[in-house]
Amino acid sequence: MDWVKTVYLVLWAFTYNSVADDFKEQALKLMADTPLIDGHNDLPWQMRSLFNNQLNMVDLNKLNTTHTNIPKIKEGRLSAQFWAAYVPCDTQYKDAVRQTLEQIDVIHRMCHEYPEVFKFAASSQDILDAFEQNKTASLIGVEGGHSIDSSLGTLRTMYQLGVRYLTITHSCNTPWADNWLVDTGSEPEMHGGLSEFGKQVIWEMNRIGMLIDLSHVSEKVMNQVLDISKAPIIFSHSSAYSVCNHKRNVPDDVLMRVKEKRGIVMVNFYNDYVTCSPTANISDVADHFDHIKKVAGSSIIGFGGDYDGVTRVPEGLGDVSKYPDLVAELLRRKWSEDEIRDALGRNLLRVFSEVRDHLNGTKPDDIPIPLKEVQNPCRTDFGYQDKSSSTSYHSLLYHSFKLKLFHVCSCLL
Amino acid sequence: MLIYKKAGIRGAWIRWFMCTLLSLLHGVISETSRALDIMTKYPLIDGHNDLALRLRMHHNNKLSTFNMYNNPKVATDISRLIAGHVGGQVFAAYVLCTAQDKDAVRLTLEQIDVIRRMCTENPEMELVTTAEGMKNSTKIACLISIEGGHSIDSSLAALRMFYQLGVRSMALTHNCNTPWAESSSSYYTYYQQKNNSLTEFGKAVVNEMNRLGMLVDLSHSSWETARAVLKHSTAPVIFTHSAAYAICNNIRNVPDDQLLLLKENGGLIMVNFYSSFVACSNNTNMSVVADHFDHLKRVIGAESIGIGADFDGAIGFPKGLEDVSKYPALIEELISRNWTEEELAGVLRLNFLRVFQKVEKVRKLILVSNQSGINCKLNCNLFPCTLDIEPPSHLALCERKQVSELRLRSVS
Numbered sequence: 001m002d003w004v005k006t007v008y009l010v011l012w013a014f015t016y017n018s019v020a021d022d023f024k025e026q027a028l029k030l031m032a033d034t035p036l037i038d039g040h041n042d043l044p045w046q047m048r049s050l051f052n053n054q055l056n057m058v059d060l061n062k063l064n065t066t067h068t069n070i071p072k073i074k075e076g077r078l079s080a081q082f083w084a085a086y087v088p089c090d091t092q093y094k095d096a097v098r099q100t101l102e103q104i105d106v107i108h109r110m111c112h113e114y115p116e117v118f119k120f121a122a123s124s125q126d127i128l129d130a131f132e133q134n135k136t137a138s139l140i141g142v143e144g145g146h147s148i149d150s151s152l153g154t155l156r157t158m159y160q161l162g163v164r165y166l167t168i169t170h171s172c173n174t175p176w177a178d179n180w181l182v183d184t185g186s187e188p189e190m191h192g193g194l195s196e197f198g199k200q201v202i203w204e205m206n207r208i209g210m211l212i213d214l215s216h217v218s219e220k221v222m223n224q225v226l227d228i229s230k231a232p233i234i235f236s237h238s239s240a241y242s243v244c245n246h247k248r249n250v251p252d253d254v255l256m257r258v259k260e261k262r263g264i265v266m267v268n269f270y271n272d273y274v275t276c277s278p279t280a281n282i283s284d285v286a287d288h289f290d291h292i293k294k295v296a297g298s299s300i301i302g303f304g305g306d307y308d309g310v311t312r313v314p315e316g317l318g319d320v321s322k323y324p325d326l327v328a329e330l331l332r333r334k335w336s337e338d339e340i341r342d343a344l345g346r347n348l349l350r351v352f353s354e355v356r357d358h359l360n361g362t363k364p365d366d367i368p369i370p371l372k373e374v375q376n377p378c379r380t381d382f383g384y385q386d387k388s389s390s391t392s393y394h395s396l397l398y399h400s401f402k403l404k405l406f407h408v409c410s411c412l413l
Numbered sequence: 414m415l416i417y418k419k420a421g422i423r424g425a426w427i428r429w430f431m432c433t434l435l436s437l438l439h440g441v442i443s444e445t446s447r448a449l450d451i452m453t454k455y456p457l458i459d460g461h462n463d464l465a466l467r468l469r470m471h472h473n474n475k476l477s478t479f480n481m482y483n484n485p486k487v488a489t490d491i492s493r494l495i496a497g498h499v500g501g502q503v504f505a506a507y508v509l510c511t512a513q514d515k516d517a518v519r520l521t522l523e524q525i526d527v528i529r530r531m532c533t534e535n536p537e538m539e540l541v542t543t544a545e546g547m548k549n550s551t552k553i554a555c556l557i558s559i560e561g562g563h564s565i566d567s568s569l570a571a572l573r574m575f576y577q578l579g580v581r582s583m584a585l586t587h588n589c590n591t592p593w594a595e596s597s598s599s600y601y602t603y604y605q606q607k608n609n610s611l612t613e614f615g616k617a618v619v620n621e622m623n624r625l626g627m628l629v630d631l632s633h634s635s636w637e638t639a640r641a642v643l644k645h646s647t648a649p650v651i652f653t654h655s656a657a658y659a660i661c662n663n664i665r666n667v668p669d670d671q672l673l674l675l676k677e678n679g680g681l682i683m684v685n686f687y688s689s690f691v692a693c694s695n696n697t698n699m700s701v702v703a704d705h706f707d708h709l710k711r712v713i714g715a716e717s718i719g720i721g722a723d724f725d726g727a728i729g730f731p732k733g734l735e736d737v738s739k740y741p742a743l744i745e746e747l748i749s750r751n752w753t754e755e756e757l758a759g760v761l762r763l764n765f766l767r768v769f770q771k772v773e774k775v776r777k778l779i780l781v782s783n784q785s786g787i788n789c790k791l792n793c794n795l796f797p798c799t800l801d802i803e804p805p806s807h808l809a810l811c812e813r814k815q816v817s818e819l820r821l822r823s824v825s
Contacts (some may be wrong), residue, residue: 038444053570091800098518098566098799105570153474153523160578279537301786364530366475378514379796380520381475 020328027075027327030340035079035131037321037345039266039302040141040215041234042084042309043068044110053106055113067319068305070117073136074322080127080345082165082236083401084105084309085147089172092146093376097154100147104140104161109137122162124352125346135251141213141236144170145177149379150197150369152204161179165211165236167220168201170322176201178218183247193220197369199228204365206230209356210272214238215248215268222254231355232263232347234348237304239268239288242295252295259293261294262349265302267292271312286329289343298339302348384397448744451496451754455742455761456500456545460683460721461558461632461654464489465528466507467725472528481535488724491537493545493738494553500762501547501554503582503653504528505726508563510589513563515798518571521564525578528557542579544769558653561587562594562618569621581769582628582653585618585638585711593618595635597664609810610637616645623648627775628769631655632665632721634686639671648775649679649768655723656685657705659712661693669712681768683721684709688729699733701744706760715756719765 046066051057063069073081085103087096111118119130123138130137139162148154148166155166170178173190176198181187191198202225205212210230213223223267225233233256241249246359250258250265267288269281274288292301307313307320316325330340371384467487467741471481483488492607494502508517534538534554541547541554543648544552555579562585563569572583586596590604593615606612611619619642622629629650631639633693642650650676658666668673684705690700709718724730724737733742739817744757 090802094797095518095566095799097516097522097553097570100570101518101574102570103569105573108573118424127816149519149524151519154519154528156526157522157578161574363534364526366477366530368473368475380509380515382509382512382520383469385473 020235020332023328023331024066024324025349026331026337027324027340030337031077031079031324031344032202033155034084034341034347035127035137036077036303036308036321037080037082037127037137037348038078038233038323039082039264039307039348040084040143040268041068041081041305041307041320042086044106045085045086045270045308046308047106047110053102055106060110060117065175067313070114072319075118076319076321076323078136078323079131080121080139080348082141082406084143085140085163086143086309087147089144089170091145092172092174096144096146097149097151098144099124100158101161104142104158104163107138107140108162111353118398120162123163124349125261127352139164141165141167141211143167143213144172144216145174145201146170146172147367150175150374152200152365154366155201155207155210156364157203159210163210165234166205167211167213167236168198168217168225169349170216174198175369177221178322179221180192180216180218180247182218182220182334182381189218189220192334193218193224195373198371199224199369200388202229203317206355207362207364211352211355218304219247219251219254219306222250226254226257228259229261233353234263234302234351235265235304237266237268237274237306237309238294240291242267243291246273246276253270255296255300257299262299262351264302264351265270265292266302266348269305269307269313269317270310271314278312280312282322282329285314285317285326288334289330289335290333292402293335293339298335298342299347299350301343302345303343324398393412433726437637440454444745444748445741447680447748448741451643452498452741452744452761456498456762457720458503458554458762458765459724459737459740460503460651460719461505461560461685461723461726462489462502462737462763463505463507463723463726464780465504465524466757467533468531469524472819474523476527476530476534481531481788488730490555490737493533493736494740497736499553499740499741501550501765503554503556503558503721505558505560505614505691505802506580507560507587507726507797508564510561510563512630513589513591514566517563518566518568521559521575522578524693525557525559525575525580527604528555529579535661536719540579542581543729544766544773547769552811556580556581558584558628560584561589561633562591563587563589565618567592567614569617570626572618572621573625576627580627582630582651584620584630584632585615585634585642587633588761591615596633597632597635605825610635611641611645623728623772623775625781626773628653628772636664636668636671639667640674640691643671643674643678643680645811648677648772649681651683651719651765651768651802653683654685654687654723654726655682655798656690657682657708657712659802660689660701660705660708663693664792665690667722672713672717676717679768679771681717681719681764683765684726686722686734687727688731689727696805697731697747698753699743702731702734702743703750706752707750708748710752710756715752716759716764716767717759720760764803771783 018030054139061070087099099101111120118138119135121127121139142163145168168177176195178191182189212233213236215235239249241251274284418586449689508520531685532538537554547554559580585594590596592604593612595610597637630653632652632655656666658668688697
């Protein structure tokens with residue numbers, strides 16, 4: 001009866017494959033009518049580290065040393081991407097602002113260089129318009145509060161430049177917020193979460209309609225922001241702590257608060273955050289999707305792959321062409337089409353529109369961070385009135401004012 | 414008239430006196446009303462105002478604590494701008510030279526932010542970014558400028574981002590040299606370069622400004638830098654707040670030979686009112702300011718002249734021109750010196766609009782953008798306030814390495 005077993009095996013294999021193909025086909029169909037919006041991709045950082053932002057030295061149609069290139073974007077049905085304008089924590093208290101401007105600039109230029117592929121976007125409507133034109137909507141997220149150098153004016157101007165989310169910290173404390181390393185014990189806590197100025201930053205982001213991104217922050221910051229934010233918040237690239245207890249992930253109680261706040265958690269694919277080990281596969285990533293759905297429902301889920309920002313990505317999700325395979329896996333796990341559409345893009349579109357709606361016409365916050373919280377050798381202090389030697393300062397000021405020569409700063413030079 | 418018949422000879426003198434007085438008064442009144450008429454038809458566009466600096470100095474940019482309407486502590490407020498018939502003002506986003514190589518970029522963003530807020534929160538003002546916008550505005554149209562190349566921290570990306578934020582003019586230097594251009598002032602000795610007053614990177618900056626459609630402002634640049642730019646730029650350039658060297662030989666002013674180059678370039682000199690630049694002394698009056706206009710008209714014609722008073726950027730302005738409400742008095746003076754309405758219309762706004770439009774046209778003509786990120790590597794060991802992100806070795810180092818060597822030489 002061996003031949004019966006063989007026939008049975010062949011039939012089973014054939015059925016399995018065609019069912020798998022069906023799921024993939026269904027995934028592609030869904031992705032044709034709902035845009036996939038990914039929360040975080042570090043291609044701009046690759047442009048800097050590989051090409052010093054000289055885009056004329058690279059052809060994104062042919063580049064094969066990164067997770068992301070144009071053919072892969074097309075194959076992966078990536079319809080919208082928040083590109084990260086990231087600069088390292090080492091630039092904090094140095095030239096973080098200028099370097100961040102350069103990253104913002106490279107994203108704009110990338111869109112300009114490949115206009116048939118990328119369309120710059122700064123709103124939900126822009127994303128939908130790009131989707132209509134079969135282009136990848138390109139948005140900007142600044143990854144790390146150190147990029148604004150404790151300046152609300154800088155926050156506002158970056159918004160003007162099209163930045164639509166700010167990750168409150170990267171992997172370093174700012175003068176006003178603690179990062180996730182504090183929860184691992186490897187860095188001292190500075191603020192117990194957010195300082196008073198940190199709260200000003202949150203409210204100003206609410207006022208101007210900039211998404212608050214809590215990936216990379218400490219747990220206390222997560223909770224304090226959820227307490228005080230007047231708008232929904234996002235995690236642009238974080239996964240579920242219950243599945244892998246890495247401090248970059250989101251614990252269940254916070255997931256539930258995100259649900260109450262109508263926010264979104266966009267699942268990160270980095271192996272170390274998916275399985276808490278150097279290896280992972282598609283199924284492991286899908287476990288995170290399942291868990292978040294179980295705890296808080298599918299209305300808070302999204303995709304935040306972190307491609308080109310990490311080295312180890314799961315087997316089967318090796319680059320940005322593989323999203324449809326993940327969607328197929330979710331379909332295999334009996335996710336409904338509605339739930340898939342929510343995760344693909346509808347949740348993010350909802351959050352994005354609601355954040356804009358909170359622009360309630362109040363005046364900009366013009367209270368600067370207290371000088372003592374932010375003094376460092378690379379920061380001048382012109383304009384602050386609270387100085388120790390005020391008499392000599394004022395006479396020097398008057399004397400030099402005529403030629404606009406001010407020698408107020410006593411920094412090292 | 415009975416009194417005159419009875420007075421006789423004395424009456425004739427009285428008659429003569431009254432007639433002279435009345436005709437003088439009529440002349441004065443009619444000159445004043447002519448000035449106001451002309452300025453009503455052609456509201457002034459002034460090239461340089463430092464109110465944003467005063468906001469930083471005295472209020473740390475807390476706009477909510479500043480009275481924009483009537484403020485005796487500054488030379489500029491909305492009531493006086495209206496009284497002065499100002500229809501457009503270029504506000505300078507200026508940061509101190511001591512911030513160079515430190516936090517100049519962030520400070521510049523904050524100045525741009527405060528100007529934007531000032532111009533969008535008051536209904537009498539509006540922010541514009543084009544010549545058309547400036548021309549058609551029925552309010553006080555604000556344009557943002559940057560005063561000093563140190564604001565871009567030698568980064569073309571930063572320059573582009575400033576343009577995107579609405580900056581439409583940049584002075585290449587303030588009172589300090591940048592690594593790529595020279596200031597007229599030698600107060601700061603760093604970044605001095607012999608015979609290289611506009612380096613290759615400096616030319617790249619000018620090229621990029623031409624490509625973007627940003628006005629190149631030569632006020633504060635050294636004469637050599639100015640000459641080099643006048644030779645290199647494909648668009649007209651401006652001096653937003655400088656006067657005539659021939660009248661007052663201050664290094665901030667423009668010598669006649671440069672004026673002729675400017676004329677050839679199709680550019681504009683917007684006259685500064687600051688006493689030290691106008692009269693080479695602290696104590697002067699409107700007549701000396703008008704002398705500058707007369708001289709410039711003689712050398713390059715009225716079509717190359719504008720007004721860039723520099724209010725709130727200095728202490729010590731001529732008698733009669735103390736603040737932004739006083740512009741009509743200057744126009745009156747020029748009328749009395751037989752300046753025609755056409756010439757005055759040009760000086761007040763049409764010349765600036767023409768130059769700005771030309772700069773916008775050059776932007777459209779430059780189609781190829783080979784500006785893809787000329788990024789400079791800076792040697793971190795010598796510049797404590799920068800982080801050196803190592804570019805791949807196959808890419809050539811550009812000027813910043815030379816810059817770091819220059820800096821080392823000047824501080825050691």
